Amino acid sequence: MTSARGIVVFSGGSAANNLVDVFKSLVEKKKCPLSYVIPISDNGGSSSELIRVFGGPGIGDVRSRLVRLIPDDPNDDDSKKAAIRAFFNHRLQDDPGMARQEWLNIVEARHVLWTDIPSEKKELIRSFLNLLNLEIVKRARPSSVFNFSSASVGNLFLTGARLFSGSFESAIYLLSNICGVPDNVSVLPAINTNFTHHISAGLSDGSIIVGQNSISHPSVPTALPENVRLEIEEHDRIEDGTLPGSLPTLRKQYITFSKTDEEELPARIERIWYINPYGQEIRPRCNPKVVDAVDYAQCIIYSIGSLYTSIIPNLVLADVGEAVAQTKARYKILILNSNIDRETGPSSAPYSATDFIAAIAKACASSRGLKGSVQPNDYRTYVTHVLHLEGLNTPVVEKVVLNKLGIETVRLYGRKIEGKNVVRYDEKGLLQALEATIGRRDPRADVSRRNTVESRYPPV
Structure with a gap:
């Protein structure tokens, strides 16, 4: 591995996991390091129960990325790697009683999940689970017992490792080694912390949504209820890992929620900010390793994923915006989502590519402490290229407008999903487009229907 400047990917969890192989191939060809920056503000799913009982960061997206990075090496025993992957991705049963019994079977090494896991790793993992x-x-406590329903075994392991070492960073290091994550790849939590950090969203109609899960998934977007004091007093009777007086919305169990048939928000999201447990706005500093990675990057990539709960929480942190603005990286690439979701609607006014870029620029400017609205002429400070698909439900890309702002647009041909009116990025095409964009080779070479720079080089 050379000392070439690295590539930094701002992303969330599940969506960007689909592009891991693309980024892996890219850095192998560029012979450079790769850093994934991932937010820790998720308070949904099994993470919500871990946060409720133990406090600490939302670790689900970090665990998901580490496990996804388990390499496919033909020289290794595939069954052992598959066993490690299955173990850390496994979720306990939905029924709380059955889930608790399954957990005990895992702790006592009687579960089938342990099959094919090497003994030295098995006993190391078990020690932290125990x-x-x-x-x-x-x-x-009588008022509070841990609910194992749908709990992720990987999340449970990371929590045990963090409690043992007192360091989230050390827990990530341990899981990285167990998973065999390549030495040139780093998974960096946006905030290196042992504490819980929540976000709020302000909508253009003046309403506020508290907590990432409520932003991402169906909820009633209201300000704090009038009877919030009574609700806080009720929650304070429960002895768990949350501070007395914390907002009830941040203390609820969100173990089950819908990721489909999501209700539209009544208005656009205007801003994302971090809050303390009492709902007051705070401005936490980012993980210093994130700033170092951005400073030493040749390319910054904003990956696909939820704009306001996967990407923006990384960017509004103190020091990130300045690092992105001042980095010597020539390429700041937005891989545009292939569809409009709850966070980038409503359907009456869906986001365009320019809206995505404006949101990123606004977040970075907020991080820098800049007051007032960001002007379009400033967008290129934070985004230089947009890679996008074209098809049903894809965001509109205003090529002429963006080109006048100095932002190049690159259209790719995607894969149609059978039975659905959606398209997805083709890995080979996306890799070729990234290589061409960051200057590995002439983009006119090897043009295919999977990789087309529409604005300059028509398909052949």
């Missing part, structure tokens, strides 16, 4: 199990028993 430690977490002890902490769960110690913290049990």
Whole structure:
């Protein structure tokens, strides 16, 4: 591996996991390091129960990326890698009682998941699961017991490792080594912390949504209820890992929620900010390693994913916007989502490519402490290229407008999903487009229907 400047990818969890192989191939050809920057503000799913009982960051997206990075090496035993992957991705059963029994079977090494996991890794993993199990028993109270329903085993392991070492960073290091993540790849939490950090969203109609899960998934977007004091007093009777007086919205269990048939927001999201447990706005600093990675980058990529809950929480942190603005990286590439979702609607006024870029620029400017609205002429400070698909439900790309702002647009041909009116990025085409964009070779070479720079080089 050379000392070439690296590539930094701002992303969330599940959506960007689909592009891991693309980024892997890209850095192998560029012979450079790769850094994934991932937010820790998710308070939904099994993470919500871990946060409720133990506090600490939302770790689900970090765990998901680490496990996805398990390499496919033909010289290794595929069954062992598959077993590690299945183990850390496994979720316990939905029924709380059955889930608890399944957990005990795992802790006691009687579960089928342990099959094919090497003994040295098995006993290392079990030691942290046993430690977490002890902490769960110690913290049990008549008013609060841990709910194992749908819990991710990987999240449970990361929590046990963090509680043992007192360091989220060390827990990530341990899981990285167990998973065999390549040395040139880093998974960086946006904030390196042992504490919980939540976000709020302000909508253009003046309403506020508290907590990432409520922003991403169907909820009633209202300000704090009038009877919030009574609700806080009720929650304060429960002894768990949250501070007395914390907002009830941040103390609820969000173990189950819908990722489909999402209700539209009544208005566009205007701003994302971090809050303390009492709902007051705070401005936390980012992980210093994120700034170092951005400073030393040749390319910054804003990956596909939820704009306001996967990408923006990374960018509004103190020091990130300045690092993005001042980096020597020549390429700041937005891989535009292939569809409009809850966060980039409503359907009456869906986001265009320019809206995505404006949101990124506004977040970075907020991080820098700049007051007032960001002007279009400033967009190129944060985004230089847009890679996008074209088809049903894809965001509109105003090529002429963006080109006048100095932002180049690159259209790719995607893959149609059978039975659905949607398109997805083709890995080979996206890799070729990224290589061409960051100057590995002339974009006119090897043009195919999977990789077309429409604005300059028509398809052949």
